[in-house]
Structures are given as structure tokens and as C-alpha cells.
Amino acid sequence: MDMLFRNFRYFIKEGFSNLARNRLMTVASVTSVMAALVILGMFLLIILNVNHMAYQVESQLELKAFLKDDLSGEQIQRIGEEIKGIDGVSSVVFESKEQALEKFKKQLGEKSYLLEGLEKDNPLPQSYIVKVKDANLIKDIADEIKGINGVDKVSYGQDVVEKLLGIIRIIRIVGLAIISILFVISIVIISNTIKLGVFARRREINIMKYIGATDWFIRWPFLIEGIVLGLLGALLSVGVLALMYGYTLDYVNSRLIVFNLLPLSDVIKDMALYFALLGSLIGAIGSGLSIKRFLNV
């Protein structure tokens, strides 16, 4: 036990002093790890935000339940409550015949003179405007509402909504694909970098073996080195990303774009954690694997 602890102190000391003594290698490795993770992080941020936007779009989707003309106030009330009671409905707002006409006029804009005179005999129906919690439920909820007594028709811009949901789905798939590719590539780059660093010291590893060091005795400092390289690269990359993202937020917010981006603090903490884990893990595995062939003496 005592010996184990002693060894561990030695491993840590050794790992760090190797980093200090091979400065050129350390700098090159750390910047490469950082570079790879900056790329990964950049696109993670983009995709998280696109996802966030898609969510915002989805949450703005609504469906319209047109009511029959000959309903009493009470019946209308009852229908509203019934709709509210459906699972997945988040809000229900009533639109009278007059409000509908007003809206339509606004939509037509300069051509609104075409609707003049319709006020007396308004042909537009009264309706409930329903928002749903999950865009994908919109079709099911529409069907359910259609079954309610007093509801004439349900419309939710089937074409547009379905197309939109399709596009969002594609964006998510593409995003996931890109992130997966970037993930693999980052691993390749980081582990290659570590490998080249180990390669540069192949003879030292041999010598240690000849003196009677066990595989693990040699491996530990390299693992620690790999972990530290990965960790340093990861933390630096998170720093760079935080800076870049901060500037982007400033820029975007100053232009008042329709969508609002995820706040810095929301994303960066998780990213720091996962990148630190990822960096040190690949670092450790990278050195562990690449040291192997040089231990066989």
C-alpha cells in the first residue's frame, strides 16, 4: 500500500517533468488537441443553437379549430374547455368572426379594399387557436379536436408544417452526422499527436524495459502525460470557444435577430466538463496504445 502510493507520487512527478523537459513536443501536442476540440466545439455550439431555434419554431406552431356558426356562448366555452383538456395542448385562444376578418384584411394589405362591405355579412368562421407542446403531436391533436361536437374543421397548414418538421428533422440528422464525423476525426488527430510524441521517445521506453521496469511502471507516467496533454488542450479549447461564442453573442444580440441564441453559461459549463473528460480519455488511451509496441522488448 505504502509502495503503491509512493509509486503513484513518482508517476505523477515523472509525467509532469516529462512534459516540462519535452517542451517542443508538449506545445505541439497541446495546440493540436486544442485545435481539434475547437472545431468540435464550434460545431457543437452551432448545432445546439440550430436545435434550439428549431425548438423555438416548433413551439410557435399552432392549429386552428373552426367552429360552426350557430353555437351559443356556453357551447363555445365548453368546446374551449374540452380542447384545453386534451393531452399536449399548451394554450387555447378564441378568435371571433370579427377578429378573423380584421386579421384577413391585414394579411391582404393594399388589396384589403376587396373585402369592403363584408362586415355586415361576415363569411369567416369563428375559431380556437391552439398551441401544442410538441410539434410532432400536432396531427394527433388535430384529429382529436375534429371529433368534438360543434367543431366544423381543423386546419394547421398541413403542408407547411409537415415540410417544416421534415426540414428540422433533416437538419438534426445532418447535425448529428457532422458532429459524429468531427468526433471521430478529433479522436484520430489527438491520438495521432500523442502517438508521435511517444514515438519520439521510443528508445527511452526500451531502455526502461531493459533495466527491469514493468510495463505499468513505464506506462503510468505516459498515461498521466497523455491525460495532462488532453486536459490542457481541452481546457484551452473551451477557453477559446467561450471567447468566440461570447463575441458571437454580442454580435448577434446587437443586430436583434429573430431567434435568440443559447446563453454562454448554459453551454460552456457542460462543454468544459465533457471536453475535459474526452481530452483526458483520448490522451490516456492514445498514449496507452501507442506505447505498447515499444514495451515489447
Next chain:
Amino acid sequence: MDMLFRNFRYFIKEGFSNLARNRLMTVASVTSVMAALVILGMFLLIILNVNHMAYQVESQLELKAFLKDDLSGEQIQRIGEEIKGIDGVSSVVFESKEQALEKFKKQLGEKSYLLEGLEKDNPLPQSYIVKVKDANLIKDIADEIKGINGVDKVSYGQDVVEKLLGIIRIIRIVGLAIISILFVISIVIISNTIKLGVFARRREINIMKYIGATDWFIRWPFLIEGIVLGLLGALLSVGVLALMYGYTLDYVNSRLIVFNLLPLSDVIKDMALYFALLGSLIGAIGSGLSIKRFLNV
């Protein structure tokens, strides 16, 4: 001259045999270069296509010149020719009052009954639909058309078009920023990789110097090595990208999405050329720079 040529043959032989003898290093370096360039290329492709889409959107923008009601066929003809004569106009199509009403009805869809009876006294104006070559010219052209005798009003959905153009501009800026960042990162990764490879052979470089080799005599094989590493990585990355892009095209085309992507052959040839140049250049510069410190003995 003879000696120069002889040396050059030696340099090339030497460069290649080093690659063969340090296989582990060669494989690691080539895959890292490849990985970095795959990322760069992937986003280059995405951004080229987004740009292409933006161009398609822009080219579909049109403006509408509403004509006064009381014009003779000759006058209408004359106005059409005048518009055609304006710089930047790519096509001009006439729309009669009847066509306009037909279109409007289609737009209203189920509410088209509102327009019934308007056929006899059609209030909609006749117009020319004008397409322009460059979306950014749309405002200037609109102003010019407005000055033509017989033109009542010009409309091009000012708000929407300007917003759209704004968004396209932002996408292009963001794309350029991302590509620039990726470009820098690729250079960092590639040159670090080459650096680590040179670092692994620092002692050999020293020994050559001690035997009386000139800096350039040592440098050339390393430069050639760097060039070959960069070139190999670049060509492999283009191969991977071509494969990936091919699959993407198949996928997208089978789903019949509104926009059409750039064809494979259009982009991959240029990319191969530029990546080959980029890879070999960074490879050469990377080895040239990192060998420097080891030559000082």
C-alpha cells in the same frame, strides 16, 4: 548542373525511403493531415452549397411593375422593351388583368369565393414581372422602372427581400469566418504533426550536420517528405470527401428537396487541386520550419 541533378535524385530517393522506414510516423502524419483536411473540406462543401442555394434564392427574386389601366397594346409593348433595356434585368414577362385575378384566386385557396363576381369589373392591374441578374441591384432597377411613362407602381416585397438579402449576407459572413478558422486550425494541426515527426528524428539531423552536410542538403529530403505527407493526406481527404459528398447527393436527390446541390464533379476537381497545393505547402513549410532548430549544431 550535373551535381545539382544528382543531388536532387538523392533528395527524392531519401525523402521517400524515410517515409517507408518510419512507417508508424508516416501513417500517423498522413491520417492527421487527412483528418484536418476532411473537416476543412466538409465545411467548404457545406458553405459552397449554402452559397449556391442563396444564389438560387436570389435569382428567383422578382419585382412587379404595375401598369396604368388605360394603355394601348403598343404602349404596353414599348414599356416592356424599355424595361428589358435596363442594365441587370434578365427577364420580363407580361401579366394581364385576367391572369392576375386567376393567380390571386389561387393564392386565397378555399377563401377564393370572396372574389366571385369580380371578373366583370376586375380591379387588379396589369403588370410586368421582372427578374434581375443580381439581387442587390433590385432596388436600383425598381427605381428606374418607376420613372418609365405608363408605370403606375413598382413592388418587390421590399421588407421580405431586404430581410432575405440580410440573412443571406450573414450566412455568407459566418461561412467565411468558419472557413477561415478551420483553415488556420488545419494549418496548426498539420504543421504540428510534421513538427512532431521531425522532433522524433532530431538526433539524426544533428549527426548529419556533424558529418559536414549543409543545411539544404539535410533540409531537402525533409521538405520532400513533408510535401509527400501533405500531398498524400490531401488526396486521401479528397477521396473521403468525394465519397461522403456522393452519398449526401444520393440521399438528398432521392428526397427531392427544393434546392439542388452542386454536382460532385464541379466541386471535387477544384478541391483536389487546392487541397493538394495546401497540403504540400504546409507540409513543406512545416518541416522546413521545425527542422531549423535542430540544424543549429
Next chain:
Amino acid sequence: MIKFINVSKKYDKGIIALSNINFEIESGEFVFIVGPSGAGKSTLIKLLLKEEEPTSGTIIVNKKDITKMKRKEIPYLRRSMGVVFQDFRLLPNKTVFENVAFAMEVVGAHPKEIRRKVPMVLSLVGLSDKADQYPQQLSGGEQQRVALARAIVNEPSILIADEPTGNLDPDTSWEIVKLMAEINKRGTTVVMATHAKDIVDAMKKRVIALEKGNIVRDEARGVYGYAL
């Protein structure tokens, strides 16, 4: 202690470094291995350390057949021997002190013990004032003495030295050999490959002479040879 039974070693391209070697070294012996350049002396030592595998034959060290040894046991075999390699094999990124200390760290020695023992052996080989230098800042002879210091610091039961005086002047060589004789007197088995005719002749110890991979002579109180 050490026993070679019908040991042969062929390298690639049909190079026969050792052919059918048989000998036994008892515990506490002092043995010189001599022979011309390329005779197979270093190969013999590499076989002992399992740096190379014999093509055929059996090698026994401390009653164990090391040719049948598992990979995991090799480090412990190597620790049982202190070795001065012909090419020194010092770690370039470690100082003289650290190079010697490393051999102790490998066996899990206590830091206190390391701080006590390393300066001791460094002074034994006359390098106390070079403790903080790196190998490439040492003269050839100094590097060779660091290698010796590292070999003896763990007080191994077998000390193997491949040409431990090749870079040393006669005076220093003698001091080193006397040191090894001293260590031998305290019970350590010493095997020394060497070209130092004067030393071999004067020591009157057992001499195993190799030539082209064969043992041509094995004398209890031998001399270097008849040449020169």
C-alpha cells in the same frame, strides 16, 4: 547460477552469433568473456537478459529456465541482474542522479533509501560532482561509470558488464575493475565481457573465450589470449 545448455543464436540473413554454447557459472564466480569483435559476447549477454531469444537451447538463471519464462516475469529477471550495457543506455532526459535513482525507483525503493544510496554509488565511481548533469554533458568515460553505478546500486546477485572499461583510461579502468572485484568478494557473481588484455591477464580469473560464436577456451585462471 547461470547455465547455458546447447544454446545457439542465429540472426536474420543466416548470421550465426552463437553456436551450441555450453557452460555453467557458479554463484560467486568472477568470469571474463573475451573474444574478437563480433565473436558473440554481447549476444550472450542479451540472451541472459531476454533482450534476444535463443534460436535453440536452454538458459538457466537462478534455477529457472528463462527461455520458458512468461512475459510478465521478464522485468524481475532483469532486476536480479545489474547490467552495464556496451552502449550505456542512459536515459537522455534524466540527470546522472536520476538515471541511477531510476533503477531504484523501478524496484520500488523508498525515497529515503534512494537519497542515501545514489550519492554513495556515485562517489564509488568518482562522479559525485556530476550528479546534476545530463548524459550528453558527460565524457565517454563518465557515461560508462554512470552505467556501472546504475548496475550496482540495487546490489544485484549477478553483475554483468559488457566492455565496462572501453572508454576509460588504464588508471580508472583498474579502479573500476577493483571495485567489481570487491563487489564480487561480497558474494555477487560477476560476468564481464572485455577486450582489456592487461586486466584479464593480471586478475587471473576464469576466462571464457569466444570466437565466431564458439567457445574456444574456458580456463579457471586464464589469460586474455596468445595474440599481441
Next chain:
Amino acid sequence: MIKFINVSKKYDKGIIALSNINFEIESGEFVFIVGPSGAGKSTLIKLLLKEEEPTSGTIIVNKKDITKMKRKEIPYLRRSMGVVFQDFRLLPNKTVFENVAFAMEVVGAHPKEIRRKVPMVLSLVGLSDKADQYPQQLSGGEQQRVALARAIVNEPSILIADEPTGNLDPDTSWEIVKLMAEINKRGTTVVMATHAKDIVDAMKKRVIALEKGNIVRDEARGVYGYAL
């Protein structure tokens, strides 16, 4: 040909490797440099090659003050000397043949010339059958002879050898030294740092003896020393 004027060399930490050295070697001389381990022999050679810079003093080689030499001229200085380094400095990724050929490629020799010359010098040092092996596949003595082959292949006007027989048996050592004497007879200046007492004593050539960085003896037909 070679002249040291008040040359001193201090390393870091105040280590004085050479202090105020003065000597002159004429063209065609054969000079032994002797002295205990750490006396400064290799340092002296490193100064000649501009591997290290003197702390003070002037060094003249072939009538040129090399301490004032431009960086660009250094390769040509080094080519004018053939050097056997104490640590061999063979290129690990090149075969024996390629290692020797490299020295010729460096000076832009014709491939035909290389194919003719390299086998010749390899046979001279007795390594014809090892041409295709890599340094790590050679015995210590064989590596040393490759280093010598490389040093003489360009027929330099000065041959410098740092301990060229440290890994060689007496017979081979003598052959090597005779070869160097032969080369010397054909007009090449030879400077050899060595610990081989027998050889120095028998050759009766000029001996410069160093001790702790000082020249303690410079005799025209000297011996190794009085010790042993």
C-alpha cells in the same frame, strides 16, 4: 595545419574542460591525445569541429581562424576532416553501406564513385559482409569500424579519431591503428584520442597528455604515461 592559441572552454556550472591550451600540429603528423577520463580530449575535438565554441582563444585549421568562421562555412570545415566520434554517431535508419555512402553524398560524389569506394573502405575495416545491416544489428566493435570507414572514405586531409579502438579486441585494434598509420604515411594528418596504452607506447609518435583541462606533457616520441 592545426593550431590552438590560448584556448579555454568552460561549460555550464563552471566546469572547466580546457584551460589555456596551446599547441600546434603540422601537416602530416600523427598525434596521440591521452589523459584520464574527463580530461578534455573529446572537448578538444569538439572545438576543432565547431561542435562547441571555445570560451576564449583562437583555433586555426588549415590557416583559417575557425572561431571567426561564418555559419555557412562550418559544413566545409567538417568535410575537411574525417572524424570517428566516441559515440559513433551512425544514422540508425541507414545500413552500414548507406552510412558510409552518406558521407560521400554530402560532398556530392558521383554515384559511380560511391559504388566503387564504399565497398573498398568496408573491406579495409573488415566489414564487407555487414554492408546491408543496420547499426543496431552490429556489435560494438563493428559499429566503431563503420564510423572509421565513414571517416576515411572521403580521404580527408585530417583524420580525427576519438577512442577508435575502445570497443575492439587487441588484434583488431592493432589492425585499425596500422591502417591509420598507413593513411598517415600517405600524407594525412592524424589526431587520435585514446586510452590504449599498449598502442601509444608501441607507436612512438607524438603524445599530448591532458589532465583536468591542462596539457601536462607534449612529447615528440612519447609513451602513454607512467601509471600502470
